[in-house]
Amino acid sequence: MSVRTRFAPSPTGFLHIGGARTALYNWLYAKRHGGQFILRVEDTDAERSTDDSMNVILDGLKWLGLEWDEGPALGGNESRGDRGPYRQSKRVDIYDRYLDRLEEAGLVYEDEGAIRFEVPDKTITVNDQVCGDVSVNLKEQGSTRFDPETKQEVPANPDIVIKRPNGGYIFHFVNVVDDIEMGITHVIRGEDHLSNTPKHLALFEAFGVEPPTFAHIPLNLNQNGSKMSKRDQGALIHEYQENGFLPDAVNNYMALLGWSGKDDQEIFSFAELQQRFDLSGINKSNSKFDYDKCLWVNGEHLKQLSPEDLATASAPFLEKAGIPTDDARVPAALELARERAQLLSEVPGVIATIFADTVEYDDAAVEKVVSRDGMADVIQALITGLEGVSDWNADVIKPAIGTAAESIGAKMGALMMPCRVAVMGAMGGADLVPVLELLGKEEVLKRLRGFSEKV
RNA sequence: GACCCGUUCGUCUAGCGGUUAGGACUCCGCCCUUUCACGGCGGCAACACGGGUUCGAGUCCCGUACGGGUCGCCA
Numbered sequence A: 001m002s003v004r005t006r007f008a009p010s011p012t013g014f015l016h017i018g019g020a021r022t023a024l025y026n027w028l029y030a031k032r033h034g035g036q037f038i039l040r041v042e043d044t045d046a047e048r049s050t051d052d053s054m055n056v057i058l059d060g061l062k063w064l065g066l067e068w069d070e071g072p073a074l075g076g077n078e079s080r081g082d083r084g085p086y087r088q089s090k091r092v093d094i095y096d097r098y099l100d101r102l103e104e105a106g107l108v109y110e111d112e113g114a115i116r117f118e119v120p121d122k123t124i125t126v127n128d129q130v131c132g133d134v135s136v137n138l139k140e141q142g143s144t145r146f147d148p149e150t151k152q153e154v155p156a157n158p159d160i161v162i163k164r165p166n167g168g169y170i171f172h173f174v175n176v177v178d179d180i181e182m183g184i185t186h187v188i189r190g191e192d193h194l195s196n197t198p199k200h201l202a203l204f205e206a207f208g209v210e211p212p213t214f215a216h217i218p219l220n221l222n223q224n225g226s227k228m229s230k231r232d233q234g235a236l237i238h239e240y241q242e243n244g245f246l247p248d249a250v251n252n253y254m255a256l257l258g259w260s261g262k263d264d265q266e267i268f269s270f271a272e273l274q275q276r277f278d279l280s281g282i283n284k285s286n287s288k289f290d291y292d293k294c295l296w297v298n299g300e301h302l303k304q305l306s307p308e309d310l311a312t313a314s315a316p317f318l319e320k321a322g323i324p325t326d327d328a329r330v331p332a333a334l335e336l337a338r339e340r341a342q343l344l345s346e347v348p349g350v351i352a353t354i355f356a357d358t359v360e361y362d363d364a365a366v367e368k369v370v371s372r373d374g375m376a377d378v379i380q381a382l383i384t385g386l387e388g389v390s391d392w393n394a395d396v397i398k399p400a401i402g403t404a405a406e407s408i409g410a411k412m413g414a415l416m417m418p419c420r421v422a423v424m425g426a427m428g429g430a431d432l433v434p435v436l437e438l439l440g441k442e443e444v445l446k447r448l449r450g451f452s453e454k455v
Numbered sequence B: 001g002a003c004c005c006g007u008u009c010g011u012c013u014a015g016c017g018g019u020u021a022g023g024a025c026u027c028c029g030c031c032c033u034u035u036c037a038c039g040g041c042g043g044c045a046a047c048a049c050g051g052g053u054u055c056g057a058g059u060c061c062c063g064u065a066c067g068g069g070u071c072g073c074c075a
Helices: A017-032 A051-064 A092-104 A171-181 A191-206 A237-243 A247-256 A270-276 A291-304 A307-320 A330-338 A344-355 A363-370 A375-387 A394-407 A412-424 A432-439 A441-452
Strands: A004-007 A036-039 A108-111 A114-117 A123-128 A132-137 A144-147 A152-155 A160-163 A186-190 A213-217
Touching: A004 A017, A004 A186, A017 A036, A017 A051, A017 A186, A017 A213, A017 A247, A017 A270, A051 A237, A051 A247, A092 A108, A092 A160, A092 A171, A114 A191, A123 A191, A123 A213, A132 A191, A160 A171, A171 A191, A186 A191, A191 A213, A237 A247, A247 A270, A247 A291, A307 A330, A307 A344, A330 A344, A330 A432, A344 A432, A363 A412, A375 A394, A375 A412, A375 A441, A394 A412, A394 A432, A412 A432, A412 A441, A432 A441
Parallel strands: A004 A036, A186 A213
Antiparallel strands: A108 A114, A114 A160, A123 A132, A144 A152
């Protein structure tokens, strides 16, 4: 039987990193085993669900490259796949049919207008692929309830509500019905659902259906050790896109948060993840999100990007910074930028000066250079030395700076930083000599002369 | 509070009875670069605690502590 996994988000208006990671694991598992990845939108709570909030999630999945074989189509009501519809709000007739079956079997009853499913009084064991066997008796466990207000145990009805008085169906019921109807073979979901799973198993049994394989993955926590909320840094997928992360880098980092390839490899291409990912590599304990490491992973992916992909990925950020993407110097500039940027959003900052009409001087950097003795001579030597360069390319420029240094009895190193600040405006940035080449002789001399007035 | 899951450097992790407990991020040195980075090398830093089992426990068992989760007519 072919593997079928699903991601079943509730349309909240955000694609959260926890949800995205769950989607990733389901996607990888399905692809690894040549199966299908299904997207199903759990919008039974009509008041909270809008098309817009659903589309945010769909957009996020598409950005990550987690395309679904079956599910709703972006922006509209069309869907692909023959087991739809893939939005629970459109599946009410199916749920009605399944409820009829439970009624015929005498397993449900009415309670103050709601419909309850009577759970069996016996031990139910979840054979979880990550957590092992977990056993519980729902009748015993659910016979009391903790009241957070009074902090006391109060009597409770262990039978689960599956339909509201207003006719709306409840998560546990629709989740199981849809997994049956959609032929889901493997349920990979957050560990917060582990305690719900015995209820789901009871429903599978009531329908006489063999349940899917379950794998509950550990949760991602924030730096404080509590569940990531949308306010935490790195929590929302669309922010990764805006901040200049590469989708594959985000996938890479998410995979690492809870899964290990069991060797020392940390950087995985998307294709490698598909090859390597397996449930046996999922670890049991919750992890804390580390933004710094996520940045590092992104930087590594940036280095490995082909020149073409780098250009494509950088384009929106260059445009936002006013750098013309059709400038012939852009490819060379991007090569200079990639090795010192961790985010695409940092790329323009590294190379902007190449395309600028005027230099933006960093006051601290200028101060540091200008305060040195003999700086006027240094700048003048640079001007004179570079004026004499006829064939303007890096191989000639660099020795010319050395010669200029000799002319005033200085070492070349003593000229590099002043030259950098004079021409680029700051102590940091892209490799100096290639920048000089890209800038062109005329512009470099113009900047040096302009700077000499500051000295 | 009851039930469930977990616990190796600050963080992500390797380890599946015998290891100088390995790697990565971060941080700090040094080297390379006659600039900024990259890179290379090195350093700091961990088996929650207490009992067992065993010739021998990070690895197995039981407690305790701590963390997380669930206990809805949310998903």
